């Protein structure tokens with residue numbers, strides 16, 4: 001099923017212009033591919049002759065087929081499909097394994113003794129094959145992980161009874177959860193769970209939850225629209241304002257903290273605030289930082305401070321709403337082509353690739369085990385769930401073959 005065709009006596013730049021043009025004709029290109037004429041050796045595999053491709057098949061037979069298949073369709077976990085992969089990319093990766101820039105024991109062993117010509121040929125051969133299609137694979141993708149905000153909302157369903165819808169409390173004594181930095185909320189939940197912050201009821205309410213739940217819940221509340229607690233305050237806010245000068249260095253002038261270690265106090269329920277100050281002062285809530293500021297505040301000052309902070313406008317913490325998979329894919333596709341069908345022969349196609357392999361390499365970029373400046377910047381921002389969902393998303397996309405160009409022989 002070798003669709004390769006001959007390319008004769010053509011300059012590199014003319015050919016690359018053609019490859020580019022075909023990408024556009026295929027209707028895929030949102031982003032023009034800029035390939036500099038004379039870009040050189042890296043592109044050799046993209047304009048291989050039929051003879052070279054046939055030579056490449058022999059190399060594949062003896063050195064690669066037992067892992068990647070002679071048809072370039074892998075049946076082994078973590079071993080990528082190569083059929084239809086972009087030729088310049090394959091060649092560059094083979095060189096990366098050969099130089100040790102990309103680390104993998106099986107691959108380093110496989111390419112160690114191959115000549116540069118053999119690398120060009122085998123790259124051209126695999127690129128010339130029909131790519132694997134999602135339908136041909138076992139549907140081993142499982143359910144997509146829900147996005148963290150939706151997961152957080154679900155996990156927080158039972159919290160609304162006390163903390164209010166969206167974390168805005170209506171019950172005196174119950175703290176607002178909205179308007180807090182998610183790091184603070186996570187730390188507070190962990191402190192209840194470990195018993196470091198003593199509150200039997202909160203401890204048992206959080207008992208069954210794990211780290212991921214805490215992160216999701218905190219993110220969910222951090223993204224809700226901040227509003228003041230809908231509860232009364234009994235103190236004197238004007239008097240509280242004067243006393244709050246001692247607190248502003250850590251909690252912000254108007255109770256909006258800029259530091260995730262220090263909770264925001266703006267809009268917080270007044271009764272809860274006063275109770276917290278008392279608890280720090282009498283040691284029932286242990287905290288080395290708050291012990292000092294709370295000591296010596298009498299009941300009246302505590303209520304005034306609480307009234308002042310409760311009256312302030314809470315602000316959203318600085319958190320980015322995570323991208324949906326569609327929003328991510330739009331960004332990935334700028335380099336990897338529409339639905340992961342790259343039209344730049346140097347950039348890998350992702351469409352139809354094995355889901356396990358895609359997940360594995362995205363992790364490798366994140367940890368830095370596989371190095372690429374372009375991908376490091378991208379993958380740093382991906383959450384665990386994004387990685388799994390993007391791997392599943394691209395594995396599901398219909399793969400388009402790389403187009404070798406048929407040229408009239410003059």
Ligand code: HEC
Pocket residue numbers: 059060063064065066067068078079080082085090091093094102103104106107110111114122123348361
């Ligand atoms: C012993 C099994 C084995 C053999 C033999 C082998 N490979 Fe691989 N190959 C792998 C594995 C495993 C990976 C994934 C490694 C990684 O994550 O870096 C891989 C990755 C690759 C990649 C990177 C693909 C991508 O999408 O980035 C290319 C290209 C490749 N192999 C080509 C070849 C060629 C060409 C040969 C023959 C010369 C060959 N391999 C022989 C196991 C093998």
Ligand code: HEC
Pocket residue numbers: 155156158159160161162163173174175176177185188189198199202205206217263
């Ligand atoms: C039955 C009422 C009730 C329910 C239900 C409840 N909480 Fe609470 N929560 C409280 C009370 C009361 C406090 C204050 C405890 C204290 O004084 O430390 C609190 C405190 C907190 C705090 C600390 C706030 C701060 O500013 O430090 C967090 C975080 C929290 N709860 C999260 C949750 C989450 C998440 C859920 C749902 C899984 C939940 N709570 C369910 C009553 C409740």
Ligand code: HEC
Pocket residue numbers: 175243244246247248249250251261262263264265273274276277285286287289290293294305
């Ligand atoms: C040196 C920094 C610092 C100063 C000054 C400070 N705080 Fe705090 N405050 C913190 C930190 C850190 C916490 C979180 C402690 C914990 O985890 O229990 C906190 C927690 C609180 C809480 C609990 C909030 C909640 O959501 O549970 C209240 C109320 C509070 N501070 C009030 C005050 C008041 C009133 C003052 C001034 C009299 C003050 N703080 C001064 C650092 C400070």
Ligand code: HEC
Pocket residue numbers: 080328329331332333334335336347348349350358361362370371372374375378379390
């Ligand atoms: C700025 C261009 C650019 C963007 C945007 C980009 N990539 Fe990449 N990607 C690359 C390059 C270049 C490589 C090859 C790097 C290498 O040699 O390791 C690559 C490699 C990969 C690989 C490895 C393919 C293989 O066969 O081994 C995966 C998977 C991948 N990218 C996924 C993504 C995903 C998912 C996104 C979006 C979150 C994304 N990329 C966004 C440029 C980009």
